Amino acid sequence: MYLTVCRFVSATARLHAHTKHSMAYSAKIGPSILSSDLSCLGSECVRMMECGADYLHLDVMDGHFVPNITFGHPMVECLRKSVGQDPFFDMHMMVSRPEQWVKPMAAAGASQYTFHLEATTNPGNLIKEIRESRMKVGLAIKPGTTVEELAPWANQIDMALVMTVEPGFGGQKFMDDMMPKVSWLRSQFPSLDIEVDGGVGPDTIHKCAEAGANMIVSGSAVISSDDPRSVIALLRTAVAEAIQKRSLDR
Numbered sequence: 200m201y202l203t204v205c206r207f208v209s210a211t212a213r214l215h216a217h218t219k220h221s222m223a224y225s226a227k228i229g230p231s232i233l234s235s236d237l238s239c240l241g242s243e244c245v246r247m248m249e250c251g252a253d254y255l256h257l258d259v260m261d262g263h264f265v266p267n268i269t270f271g272h273p274m275v276e277c278l279r280k281s282v283g284q285d286p287f288f289d290m291h292m293m294v295s296r297p298e299q300w301v302k303p304m305a306a307a308g309a310s311q312y313t314f315h316l317e318a319t320t321n322p323g324n325l326i327k328e329i330r331e332s333r334m335k336v337g338l339a340i341k342p343g344t345t346v347e348e349l350a351p352w353a354n355q356i357d358m359a360l361v362m363t364v365e366p367g368f369g370g371q372k373f374m375d376d377m378m379p380k381v382s383w384l385r386s387q388f389p390s391l392d393i394e395v396d397g398g399v400g401p402d403t404i405h406k407c408a409e410a411g412a413n414m415i416v417s418g419s420a421v422i423s424s425d426d427p428r429s430v431i432a433l434l435r436t437a438v439a440e441a442i443q444k445r446s447l448d449r
């Protein structure tokens with residue numbers, strides 16, 4: 200009997216270790232505050248964290264890489280002071296010279312620096328600079344960029360962001376045809392954090408979850424809801440269920 204129990208415990212431990220190793224990622228929901236009342240960004244960030252957000256997705260636009268302007272590192276510094284040290288800031292850098300803002304963003308309190316592959320000629324060096332500044336590394340691709348272009352960097356980054364709209368504005372229509380990129384990345388890099396951004400909400404989350412995305416940016420669907428807590432919970436449940444299903448299918 201003792202031996203049987205021991206065998207069961209060690210088999211369970213092996214299964215757990217295997218699952219943990221091969222599926223290291225988890226479901227995380229990061230509201231994009233672009234669609235909120237920009238005059239109250241601090242309280243909007245606090246509100247999102249209180250509603251169960253896992254992290255905050257902060258959209259930086261320079262009016263050059265994308266046809267819109269938002270804010271830069273001085274605002275991030277103020278937000279960090281207002282929300283405290285805990286919330287994870289995923290900086291979505293929609294800017295033309297991403298190298299320029301690595302150090303200022305790190306000093307302002309950014310947690311992850313997500314730059315666009317299209318915006319740099321030397322991704323390897325930029326990844327190194329971000330790491331030296333003690334931030335995590337995110338690498339984003341616009342709808343027109345293939346995953347094959349991102350793939351050579353995938354083992355050096357913490358997160359791949361597959362844009363599901365043309366970057367620049369919140370409230371756009373989700374592009375279903377980006378899902379094969381997510382599925383391919385999930386099949387090639389089973390433990391990579393994969394984020395989707397643009398038009399993601401209760402109507403589109405299942406496609407993202409089934410394709411293999413685990414970090415979900417949602418702007419207007421969360422911010423403009425009367426019940427953001429429920430929307431965040433729904434998005435997380437959809438992703439968690441898909442992760443569990445994938446682990447059982449293996």
Ligand SMILES: O=C(CO)[C@@H](O)[C@H](O)COP(=O)(O)O
Nearest residue numbers: 366367369370397398418419
């Ligand atoms: O980066 C962007 C847009 O460029 C996004 O982060 C959007 O701000 C997300 O908003 P919704 O599409 O979810 O409304």
Ligand SMILES: [Fe+2]
Nearest residue numbers: 231258291396
């Ligand atoms: Fe974004």
